[in-house]
Amino acid sequence: MLNVLAQTGPEEVREGLKAIGAGLGYGLAAIGPGIGIGMVVGNAITAMARQPESAGMVRTTMFLGIAFTEALALIGFVVFILLLP
């Protein structure tokens, strides 16, 4: 493995590692927000099903919760874009 790495130039190794880091970074950044948005929306649906008359208020709050949770995934996406060649 090390021999193979040594034959390629350090520049290519760096490019390859960057690509791996970008892909892994975005994937890891998406795990938490994915679970978080699922919880937010799931609980909002439960609330709306229990009390349909409060659906408007719950929906507004749900979008707020999604927006705050989603920010982390988007920061991961920004890092992914920045790391691309």
Added chain:
Amino acid sequence: MNVLALDFPPVSHLFQWPAIWFEGTPYAVNKTALIYLGATIVTMLIFALAGRKHETLVPAGVQHVAESGIQFIEESVVMQTIGSEGKKYVPFLTTMFFFILFSNITEVIPFLQFPANSRMAMPITLALLVWVIYNVLGVKAQGLGGYLKNSLFPPGVPKALYLIVTPIELVSTFVVRPFSLAIRLWANMVAGHLLLVTFAILSATMFEAGGLGWVGAIGLSWPMLILMTGFEILVSFLQAFIFTILTAVYIGGSIHPEH
């Protein structure tokens, strides 16, 4: 970049447009600037046309669009977050909503097909404007000391915890907020544009390949492109709505503090 014989353009080619007029000066105009100009003009035209005197009581056409837009912002944004005293911010929020919406929706309009908000300049400008507005309103409503006290030392927290809470609140209220507001809009538009470009290039390449490529294009990538176009219309609306509602939440939080 060449992925599996698919000729994908580098990311910079998708978002950087050459200048059309005044090239080389700081006032160079490119496609992004023209889309912003168009969005401004369309927003102004809608409300100018709707504001003329009408003979009929029942709104129709442009007037209907403007009135339902204002009602939407008033009922599902302002009343839910600030309350009835926030009604004086409805004009500002409505204008911002329509401007963001019109500069997002060019993402799916044929021959334009570029969301102007996928360049960072306008999202960060709007976010900094919002930052200035909610800070000024907070200081006006509570005084400088009261505003800082309420935003840095939220009531109802045990005394010892202020060691941790205050630095977090300082960073999140005064530093991170405008950036997260801008990045949310910008990154959603970048992601949408990249998705559409990916499926469009995939479809075009498979159509050109012929044979089995036709089957793949018609059965897989082309329906996905149509589906994603519909999804991006939804995202354009949703991001404009979220930007507006977060602005209202920040304004509401600074004009009446938690007790």
